[in-house]
Amino acid sequence: MSDDSPGDPPADDSGGDPSETDVDATAGIDYDGRARDVLGFSRWWQIVAAAGMMAAVSPYQYVWSSIEGPLAESLDLALPALGAVFSFYVVFQSLSQFPAGWWRDRRGPGALTFFAAILAGGGYVGLAYATSLWQLYVLYSLGAVGVGIIYTVAVNTAVKWFPDRTGLTTGIGTMAFAGGSALVVPYVRANATVAAYADVLRNVGLAILVVLLVGAAVLRDPPEDWFGDDETDDSDLAASLRGDAYSPTEMLRTWQFWLLFAMFVAMAGADLVVIANVVSVAQHFGFTALVATIAATLLPISAGISRMILGEVSDRFERKYVMAGSFLLAGLFRLGLVGAGTADIGIAFVGMVLLAMFFSSPLYVFFPSILSEYYGAEHSSSNYAVLYTAKVGGGIFAGTVAGYLVAAYGWVPTVALGGGLAIAAGLAAFLLRPPSGSGLLA
Template sequence: MSEETTYDERARDHLGFSRWWLVVAAALAMAVVSPYQYVWSSIEGPMAADLDIPLTQLGLVFTLFVIVQSGSQFPVGWWRDRHGPRLLTFLAAGLAGGAYYLLSYATAVWQLYLLYSVGALGVGIVYTISVNTALKWFPDRKGFTTGVGTMAFAGGAAFFVPYVRANATTGAYDAVLQNMGLVIGIAILVAAVVLRDPPQSWYDARKADQVTAAEADGGDTARDYHWRTMLGTWQFWLMYGMFVAVSGAGLMLTAKIVSFAQAMQLDAVTATASATLLPVAGGIGRLVLGELSDRLNRRLAMAASFSLCGLGLFAVVGFSQTGTTVGFLAAVVLATFFWSPQYTLFPSLVADYYGESNSSANYALLYSGKMWGGVFGGAVAAWVVTQVGWSLTFQLGGVLALLSGIAALALRDPGPATNQSNHATPAVSDD
């Protein structure tokens, strides 16, 4: 009997249905919250015009989103590991759906700041629950299943963008926000009904499998790291630095590709096409690299992916300088395809190194690096552009990605967790 068949049968015994429905539910929730990150650029213009304010006054909205969405991961993950995902997911439905709906009634900038931050908390809940649902229920397919969820977050916006761009005009975008808020809230409620965590017996069986495999190989026994113990390993801090560097390079590309194309005197069609290709390439990259990392060495997959992202950024600059439109777009796809899988590869490697039972809190600490990556990709990159220009700024992003790829080669399994005094109790399924 294969490992996958064994886990499928164990999960069905606990759930009463296929564990793949949990992935579907998680992906649904991730897809509907994606507009917070990927549709904002399409609605900020009409909002600024309707409120009669300069567009620059809305710049803080997206920064607050990144900070709250990333910063909420650890407390959410800590709670989820102990109490399960269901109550949190119900809360997320109200926060993410309700905040998007209420944006249509905002009459002042501070209200936009507040509502987008509230919605970001809901997005943070959905993100950590969805990613870690895959890690907890699919120890045999970590890369692929986290890839499905994170692909939905990257690519889900593709279903919303045409509707938003066709209808989000000055004086009329309020109906768009209300309709999308309802869709977001209802879809997350549906996911909340399905999502749950494994019982203690699931983790016990998983640990027994690890011990058996380790004894057969003559290696280490099972690991179950608490977050405090994880922070004492050098592997975590190396991964944290890598996460900040790669996310900084990728978020810079995501946030500034249109401005870069315009500054390099590429035509408007090329600039728009580059922005359209970003979420598509990112979504596919997460799924493909996630699946490959399950079949190959995950550390080497990470090294190759980040190194190719860096080379892609150098190619973006090179083709833009020569005005080669097709090459420029291909380079954007290459860089994004190999950057975006960080959100699949890192959670999978954290679960490989530190176990699944505390994966929500453990990965959340690593994911907090997105805050610093966002600072670099936004404010710092904007300042660097004023000092050295667009080309050198994007090349700096390429250097950061390449360094992360090289650093991945130094990673090593920390081995079993020993002498821990602070074990978390895995959540009891909150049916």
């Protein structure tokens, strides 16, 4: 489908879900061989580079709860004043993805990734020298732009090079975004003092810079004829993989996009309220610092592993039903988290945190995968960047709204509300079906 004229998508004669058709269609296309001809090496190295970059920028999201205390103490700030820093991060990380995706779809990932390396690495290094609240806002926001660029580049590297294994490969990249920080959290918490945190921030920032610069040198996009052409025997199979090429404007005219957007807001809110506040929630229930540290350290590991496992599951079974079940369980385990905390059972609390994150975190695999199935891979970076702006709503809930709710009602109803949002998103997934040209909104 061109940018100018939204024609009707090809009819699906299978009567089944597109994800099932996609899996079967790959049998006739040797993508590994094509990639070696283009790259000179295995296409999996593109995923390794993307995953490494995702792991490098993960501290911005997953280490914040461990560094905000020393920052507040050093700068003589009240902790609530730092709540807006995480909200700014989510806003800038999300909104930067559309221009980044638009550029990448047209110019490739090289220069864009280099620019992101300067922003993300420099942002963390700059935090070590910040002396006021406004500097924290600016530095974390600039770094967030770099994170947003890396995120959309990495996720769509999987979509572009692996149309046959979208769930698994996006799962690997987003797993690294969550799990990579597990290597950093113990180091940060062991040095989370006013005297030591500046060195920690500077070291983490330099590591981010180096990894991203290496990634910028490795990443590239497949050629325009990657999916085949009319002269090849497998062009029909390639077309079924590519899907109908909806532009962002055309995508916005389908009701499926708006349902996905609402589901993304709900799941991002449920996800981030635990990520950003797991230490505070543990302290609220009176658990020891050891319990809080274990929960904060294992949380990104659980979130990361789940993205690869459930991403692969969603490649093999009908994706929307895997998504629905995952989101419903994410909501139920959030309610279990509240129950374990109320009952003062530390091991159960940690277990509920890990299970809640295991089933909510794959939202960052399900959404780009189902979006590429519904709207095609040609504009995948731009399209997913548009959908990803829904994370702004989730970030506002996890930061500003959650702060208000905690002050007014406490942590129990706030976390429980996050569970309710996840359950609502799971139920909504049952309504999804592929769009068609005749279903475009006027």
